[in-house]
Structures are given as C-alpha cells and as structure tokens.
Amino acid sequence: MKKYPLFYQKVWKECAKIPSGETRTYGWLASKIGVPGAARAVGTALAKNPFAPQIPCHRVIRSDGGMGGYSASGGVAAKRRMLEREASKNHGTS
C-alpha cells in the first residue's frame, strides 16, 4: 500500500463524483479541489492515478471540450469512446 499525496486523492475523489454522461473540465475540478489554476497538476494526478481504468477520469475534459491526452488504456481513442457511450446511455437510445 503506497502513500499518495493528498492532492492526488482529492483529484480522484472529485473525479469519482462526476455523474455518468456528464463531463467536467480540469480547471473546474481544480477549483473544486481548492487550487484553481492547477489544472495541469490535476491532470498529473489523474495520470498517476493507480485506478486508471477504474476512476472516471475519462469524464474529465479540457476547457476546449477536447480530451488532451489519456495515459490509461486505449489513449484518447478509448476516452472518447467511453464518453460517447455514457452520453448515449444517458439518452436511453442505443
């Protein structure tokens, strides 16, 4: 069991609070954590996240609406796919 920085845990926690089909920006998450402007630090936290495919970090996107990157499986492609899948699920249509 490794000890992770408090900042990382905050990020993962907030990230886990994001409802399905919804998306948040890194800056929004950073402000929620308590460090507005640390969008990059937030990205770093998600990048080092040991729960990579487990934590809904794929629901976090850039302020531009882009995916930026994705250190977990599949990369940006998988991220985009999950996002669309959860969004469609929200609509109720397949």
Place this chain on the structure above:
DNA sequence: ACTTCGGCGTAAA
C-alpha cells in the same frame, strides 16, 4: 486557427 508563455504540484536528479 495556430503558436507561445505561464502557473501548480509531483517525481526525479
């Protein structure tokens, strides 16, 4: 639309 610089936190040197 694209490029450049700035700012935050962590990991590594």
Place this chain on the structure above:
DNA sequence: TTTTACGCCGAAG
C-alpha cells in the same frame, strides 16, 4: 535539501 523537468492544461498573442 534545492533545483530541474514533466504532465490528460489554460489563457493570451
């Protein structure tokens, strides 16, 4: 211990 480099960024030019 201090400094440098890095990362799923963001804003400005």
